[in-house]
Amino acid sequence: MALAKTEAAGSTGLLPEVLAFSSSLSLDIQLLKEDIVGSLAHLTMLSRTGILPKNDAQTIKKGLIDIFESAQNGTLTLPDEEDVHMAVEAQLSAMVGEPAGRLHTARSRNDQVALDLRLHVREMCAQILREMATLVDDMARRAEVEKDTVLPSYTHRQRAIPVSLGYWFSGFAQSFVRDAEAFRFVLEQTDTLPLGVGAIAGTSLPIDRQVTQSLLRFSKISQNGLDTVGDRDFATDFTYAASRFLIHASRLSTDLIDFSSGEFGFVKLDGNIACGSSMMPQKRNPDVFELIRGKTGRAVGNLVGLLMTLKGLPGGYNRDLQEDRQALLETGPLVLSVIRMLKLALPRCSFDKDACRRAIENDATQATDLAEALVKKGLPFRQAYKAVGSLVRRCQEAGIALGQVTLEFAQKVDGRFDAEVLLAQNPLTSVSRKQSFGSTGPDSLAFQFKALQNHADTIMAWATQVPSLEGLFQSLKEASL
Numbered sequence: 001m002a003l004a005k006t007e008a009a010g011s012t013g014l015l016p017e018v019l020a021f022s023s024s025l026s027l028d029i030q031l032l033k034e035d036i037v038g039s040l041a042h043l044t045m046l047s048r049t050g051i052l053p054k055n056d057a058q059t060i061k062k063g064l065i066d067i068f069e070s071a072q073n074g075t076l077t078l079p080d081e082e083d084v085h086m087a088v089e090a091q092l093s094a095m096v097g098e099p100a101g102r103l104h105t106a107r108s109r110n111d112q113v114a115l116d117l118r119l120h121v122r123e124m125c126a127q128i129l130r131e132m133a134t135l136v137d138d139m140a141r142r143a144e145v146e147k148d149t150v151l152p153s154y155t156h157r158q159r160a161i162p163v164s165l166g167y168w169f170s171g172f173a174q175s176f177v178r179d180a181e182a183f184r185f186v187l188e189q190t191d192t193l194p195l196g197v198g199a200i201a202g203t204s205l206p207i208d209r210q211v212t213q214s215l216l217r218f219s220k221i222s223q224n225g226l227d228t229v230g231d232r233d234f235a236t237d238f239t240y241a242a243s244r245f246l247i248h249a250s251r252l253s254t255d256l257i258d259f260s261s262g263e264f265g266f267v268k269l270d271g272n273i274a275c276g277s278s279m280m281p282q283k284r285n286p287d288v289f290e291l292i293r294g295k296t297g298r299a300v301g302n303l304v305g306l307l308m309t310l311k312g313l314p315g316g317y318n319r320d321l322q323e324d325r326q327a328l329l330e331t332g333p334l335v336l337s338v339i340r341m342l343k344l345a346l347p348r349c350s351f352d353k354d355a356c357r358r359a360i361e362n363d364a365t366q367a368t369d370l371a372e373a374l375v376k377k378g379l380p381f382r383q384a385y386k387a388v389g390s391l392v393r394r395c396q397e398a399g400i401a402l403g404q405v406t407l408e409f410a411q412k413v414d415g416r417f418d419a420e421v422l423l424a425q426n427p428l429t430s431v432s433r434k435q436s437f438g439s440t441g442p443d444s445l446a447f448q449f450k451a452l453q454n455h456a457d458t459i460m461a462w463a464t465q466v467p468s469l470e471g472l473f474q475s476l477k478e479a480s481l
């Protein structure tokens with residue numbers, strides 16, 4: 001229990017209270033695979049450079065592989081140590097004895113933990129991108145299926161202009177594509193090998209960081225140890241990308257929570273995703289979407305927590321950094337669970353086409369189209385806007401929807417309305433009148449669906465380029481010492 005302690009720090013072990021207070025093992029045990037993969041690469045480098053005798057390297061390698069594989073089949077128990085790094089080393093020395101003491105040559109836990117965290121973030125980003133690709137693809141397909149379902153769009157939560165439901169799905173899918181790009185940026189930020197800078201200043205031993213770099217498949221090597229051991233930028237970028245994705249998921253959820261309420265009545269949730277109330281027998285609640293919104297708070301909390309941990313630290317490694325663990329380790333699984341839940345729940349939300357149509361038939365959401373029809377006749381937009389405003393006002397007074405206006409009624413309000421202009425009064429053809437790029441019109445939508453499917457393929461390709469931990473373990477197992 002005192003592997004990371006010499007007489008210089010006092011010859012007794014740590015007080016049990018201090019060990020309990022300072023231990024990160026309960027959390028960083030989740031980094032066991034990353035830790036062993038990192039150690040195997042380090043060991044291979046030490047052996048190839050002749051810093052470690054081959055026979056000792058062979059013994060240590062066998063021990064590390066045993067630990068990894070017993071973790072895989074669930075038979076591993078680790079000694080109680082300050083952290084996963086010490087626990088692995090202690091376990092190794094219990095298994096192979098003296099040679100275990102050579103593994104930590106030219107390494108500090110400071111560069112070791114930086115490596116483990118990068119390997120973890122890299123693995124999580126790959127999994128997230130893989131799931132994100134299928135989410136975007138699912139949403140693009142659904143958007144296409146729903147292209148003829150028309151519902152109001154909202155600004156200020158007031159009915160605005162009729163749109164295709166395909167436009168709604170495509171809109172949120174676009175934000176998820178940007179999130180995938182953010183995770184790709186995280187991968188770039190993570191793609192630097194930190195191992196080899198030791199505690200802060202490097203080592204006098206003849207290590208070769210390029211060997212470790214290529215074994216672990218990083219494209220860059222960090223250039224300054226003082227920076228490297230204190231750098232958690234990749235971690236803040238990761239929690240930021242996660243927060244941004246969750247905020248998008250949360251906004252989508254709020255739409256669905258509203259749309260499934262009696263007030264909107266647009267969406268019906270399948271029985272197998274709707275939750276009940278323990279008291280009110282009639283309830284069909286959108287808890288899944290409320291929980292996505294709620295979990296967003298946790299994700300943003302993790303980002304802010306991490307930033308607060310970093311704020312005010314001096315250069316180099318400080319033990320405060322251990323507090324990054326909670327935020328970082330929670331984030332990946334949280335994002336994955338939300339993507340998976342969206343993939344499950346979205347197909348189980350059915351839109352009531354009639355209710356959506358009624359919401360635009362009974363209102364004046366095509367007013368902008370009518371104004372634009374006047375503009376097509378040569379009227380300055382401000383005059384057209386005022387004329388339609390007066391018409392809408394008259395409709396409200398008469399208690400009729402804008403779509404019900406007759407030519408006679410319209411001309412009494414403003415003589416510039418004619419039969420051709422009034423064609424734009426049909427709210428159901430509003431969507432098909434839109435022609436601009438990025439609009440809800442049919443050509444724009446067709447472009448969006450195709451573009452989203454291409455994005456989905458690209459995102460999947462990004463995911464598959466990332467080396468997996470499991471793959472690294474297998475190749476390190478086979479690598480010569």
Ligand code: ARG
Pocket residue numbers: 024082083109110113319321322
């Ligand atoms: N458990 C520590 C952490 O996760 C490992 C690094 C400790 N380094 C040290 N010099 N005490 O950050």
